[in-house]
Amino acid sequence: MGLIEQVFSLVFGSGRNVLRDTVEVFRPNAEAQALRDHDRQGASLSQFAAEFYAPQRGSFDRLMDALNRVPRPAMALGTLGLFVAAMVDPVWFSARMVGLALVPDPLWWLLGAIVSFYFGARHQAKGQEFQRDLVARMAQVAPPEPTLSEPVRPQGEPQADGNAALDEWRHQRR
Template sequence: MGMIDRLLGLPLGRGANVLRETIEVFRENTEAGALRDHEGRAAALAQFAAEFTPRRTGFDSVIDGLNRLPRPLLALGTIGLFVSAMVSPAWFATRMEALAAVPEALWWLMGAVISFYFGARHQWQGQAFQRDLAASALRLGLQARDAAGEDAAGEDATPNPALEAWQRQRR
C-alpha cells in the first residue's frame, strides 16, 4: 500500500484530506470561516470593553474624595461661625470686620464659582433622576403591557367582530 501511495504522490497520512484540501482552494471551509468570524468579533468586543472600562487609579480616588468635601465643609463652617459668635463675640466681630473689607467684585466672583459648582451638580443630579424615572416608567409600562397580554389571553378582553359574526352563523 505504501508503494502505491508513493507512486501516485499521495502521502500515507494525508490521503483522506487531499480531496478536502483541493475543494478548499475553491470554496471556504464553513466551520473554519465561522471560527474566524467568532474570533474577530470576540476580539472587537474585548477591544471595546477595554476602551470603555473605567480605569480607577489612586489619583481618581483622591479627586473623588476632594469633590465630596465642599458641601460638608460649607455646612460645618457655617455652624462653626455660629458657635464662634457665641463663644467669643470679640473674636467673631474682628473676623466679620475683615470680611466687610473684602471688595464687592471678589464677593461676586466667589458667588459665581459656588453657584456654578452647585448648579452644575444640581443639574447633573436632576438629569440622573430623570433618567432613572424614565427607566422605571418604561419598566412599569412593559410589566403592565405583559400583564394585560396575559389577561387578554385568558379571556377575550377586546371584542373581535369577525369572530362574533362567525360564531352567530355557527349557532
C-alpha cells in the first residue's frame, strides 16, 4: 500500500503535480490563459479610454467647433444642389452661371485664397493638435529615453566608475 500511495502522491499529491506540469508543456493552463486575456483586454480598454478622452469644453468652444464643421459639408451639398438645379430648371441655372461668368478674375483669386487659407490653416491646426496629443500620450506610455550626454558635475576630479577607457576620455576632456 505504501508504494501506491507514494506514486499517487507523486502524480496527484500536494507537492508537484507531474501530470499537470507535463500537460501544461503541450497545452496552456486555461485558467492562467483566461487571466492573461483579461489583463490584456483591460489594458487595451484603458488605452482606448485614454485615447478617446475628450476634456470638457465650454459652450463657446463647442459652438465654434460646430461652426468650423459647417463649410466642408455646405460646399459638398451646395455643389450637388447645383447639379440638381441644372436638371430641374436649366434656364434659372444658366442665368446664375452667366452671372458667375461676369465675376472678375481677381475676385475669383481672392475667393480661392480665402478658401485655401481657411482649409490650410484648419488642417495645420488640427495636425499640430494631433501631434501634441500624440506626444502627450506617448509620454504617458513610454519611459523617457536616456540622453547620451553625461550629467553635469561640479568642477573637480572626474569620478572613476571602473571603466578605464571612459576615465581616460574624461581626463583628456579636461
